[in-house]
Amino acid sequence: MEPFPARFALVARKKTAALFQSAEGVITARDFLAAAARLAAALPAGGMVLNLCEDRLSFALGFAAAMIAGCESALSSDRSPARVRELAARLGTAAILSERPASAAPCPTITVDPSALLASTNPAGEWANPEFAGAMPAATVFTSGSTGEPVAHRKRWGALHARSYAAAMRFGLAAEAPVSLVGTVPPQHMYGFETTVLLALHCPVTSWCGPTFFPHDIAAALAAMPAPRLLVTTPLQLRALLDAGLTLPPLALVISATAPLAADLAARAEACWQTRVAEIFGATEAGSIASRITTAGEIWEAYPGLHLTADAEGVVSVAAPFAETVALADALELLAPGRFRLLGRRSDVIKLGGKRASLAALTRILTAIEGVEDGVFVAPGDLDAEPTARLLAFVVAPGREPAAILAALRREIDPIFLPRRVIPVPRLPRNEFGKLNATHLAALAGTSTSG
Structure with missing residues (x-):
């Protein structure tokens, strides 16, 4: 028996569903898949593709096109020539995807132009939505390097698909009415990839594609999207947005990750925007693992379908569908099944x-x-x-x-x-x-x- 026999569609949405939205309008599932198929025709068959696209729609099209072409995507937000050369050599990259030619690129660069790709699609064309085995390697992601040299981790298609459904169950994204999502995190980061790209492909979520770095950009993006609205951000950007004192449209939920969120900052956001603030705990090697409402206390609850176990030394491992069991670098105090207290990095503990x-x-x-x-x-x-x-x-x-x-x-x-x-x-x-x-x-x- 194959270890990962299941197959999953590239897009688990109706063909008329709004996957992404930009200042130019809404991109439906049918148009997105048609544009991705056109881009896939320019990619090498199989191999590794380095996705350097900065725009979220360009990135998503590049990722989908790589899947269609049978390629694995390497996701890097470090676009420095030295890093690009190093990754291309280490991974055996066959092509680079970018909105503009990469400086001194070590392999062919394929330009991703969403406007041109979408303009070439036929609205009355066939609905082609390919399926892929859960065991298929879909992406190689990298740790942030906050504790040293960035480390590569391979993600299987089934694991990415299953995690989207787990997030949808946790955050109430399974209803027929779509949720508008504005994310401030680059799509190459595992947190940004899972929430702002994969959720749009697999759940009733419409993800904003446009500038979201500065507070005014975030406010404008939220105002452009219909309710209910979900803001996906980081503690640093959350504080900047609050300090800017801007008026935001109603928010159904705010999600924060990448760094610990102070309870007082979460409480300030909840009071200011009359919403709830949730945190995601995750790791690049494992993806999103658990969540909590920050102001409700320090206990985390694991995503549905994940299992946490501790060995004799107290090292906690996470097991998830379609993924290898991974030992976490964080120290956790396991409580009731699926619930734990986060103690910090195991390497973070000092002795004096x-x-x-x-x-x-x-x-x-x-x-x-x-x-x-x-x-x-x-x-x-x-x-x-x-x-x-x-x-x-x-x-x-x-x-x-x-x-x-x-x-x-x-x-x-x-x-x-x-x-x-x-x-x-x-x-x-x-x-x-x-x-x-x-x-x-x-x-x-x-x-x-x-x-």
Whole structure:
């Protein structure tokens, strides 16, 4: 018997369903598939395709075209020439998909022009919606590199399909009436890929394709979409949107991921927009794993169909349909079946003076201090070898003195974990997903020694 015998349609929607919407109008399932088929004709048969498209519709068309052509998509939001060359060589990439020619591309670049592809479709044409085996490798995604070099993880088509349905069940997206979704996360990120692209292909969701980086862009996108509206974002962008003080149309739900969301920030969003704020906990290697309503407490509930188990050392693994069982890098305290408390990264735990603490937990205390807009605790590289080594804390806190922040920390944490210095900075080196790269943090800590 085949390990993954099931087959799934590329688009699990009616042909007249609105999958995506842009400033130019609505893209139905029939037109989307016809445009993807036209693009697929320009792709090599089989092999790896590197999808560098920035526009969400271009990306989605590129992903669908690769599936039709029997190709696997490598998803990267790092479009630097060095990264593109490195990925092309490592993965044996046959072609690159982009809205514009890649600089010094190591393999052929195929330009994705949604307007041209859609203009060439025949509205009265045949309804061609191919099916693919659940075992088919559909995408290779990469970790953010927040803890080191980005690591590649392969995703099977069945796993992506099953996870869409799990999300639909969790967030009430299974009704006939479609939900309008505005996402601020790039589609190459696993969170953005699952929510803003795959949900549109598999569930009654219409995903916005247009600018959503700045608060005014987000507000305009939400206003262009019919109710009910779902905003998919990150803690960093959520704070920026709240601080902008813009009037938003009614929101049925806000979903946040990529970094821990402070309960007070979630409460502020709920009060301001009269909505609920949910968080997704996930990992690139496993996809979305669980969710919670942030203001309801710290307990997470796993997605339907997922199973969490812990080994003798306390390492938790997640098993999901059509996916290999994966050991998580995060430490979880398993409670009732499918419910757990998130303790932080296993590699995030430090030891000082015979005591242990999580850097993430310390950072949450830091960023909860009044006036601290952003912050992070950093462990120096010699923490294990040097008995006198101490932590550092970097803060974005205009108007607050480092001494006052240190005094507030002294009331909340064990003295052994107090930072040697609280260092004010204009901003932290976060990437487009709101994550802090380990290399950049190490460089930041290194420069602080000379100050």
